[in-house]
Amino acid sequence: MAEFSASIAHEICQPLLGIAANAAASLRWLQRDVPDVDEAIAGLKDIRAGCERAANIVKALGALARQAPLQLQILNIDDVIREAIQLTQPALTAQRVRLETALSVNQSIVADAVQLQQLLVNLITNALEAMAGSAQEESVLRINSFNLKEGVEVCVEDNGPGIPAERREQIFGAFYTTKSTGLGVGLAICRAVVDAHHGRIWAQASACGGARMRFKLPTCCY
């Protein structure tokens, strides 16, 4: 918790320091004998961006904190996967992603549908962002689901640049990001959701060189 608080403080401090510096600079541009309005406007735009970033961090923290309590219901994970695909369909289409699904779960689990949907949307979004930034000929997203003896397993795989072995645990930490506009909370939320369901989530290399994100959920988590 101490470590987490320190990283929150750091994340929020960065945009605030940027805002303060830009405000001071904009004031100086305006207080010149001949005010430079263009420079002041540029500074104000940076201030706006910094405010948005700080607000997004606070919003994301709210999302992390809101995880409990679970709204449990009997559901089929394949239905949740289909809904998540529908939600991300515009981005899948825009990016011309080839989607391959093999959904073969024929048992129900007791889980929170909204939280699982968020988990899947986060994983699909990450896959799309990874493939958008890399040079493969065709983007392929593969989503598989299986029955386990006492639960289900889901695998979301892409053919983007993949995740180096030494970072495959770090990526689940809050505020770890390699994206210029990322907050680094997507996978922290995924892990919080899976933990709340007494499941497990981890990252691997996909056979095609990309990332393979897998999670297991027990049939019943209470």
Ligand SMILES: Nc1ncnc2c1ncn2[C@@H]1O[C@H](COP(=O)(O)OP(=O)(O)OP(=O)(O)O)[C@@H](O)[C@H]1O
């Ligand atoms: N499918 C993937 N392929 C390659 N790298 C990935 C993939 N998924 C996650 N990562 C790496 O893990 C990091 C953390 O992911 P996470 O979803 O937590 O944050 P983010 O996507 O950077 O930002 P946010 O989700 O808050 O918008 C990413 O910045 C990226 O470096």
Ligand SMILES: [Mg+2]
């Ligand atoms: Mg993300």
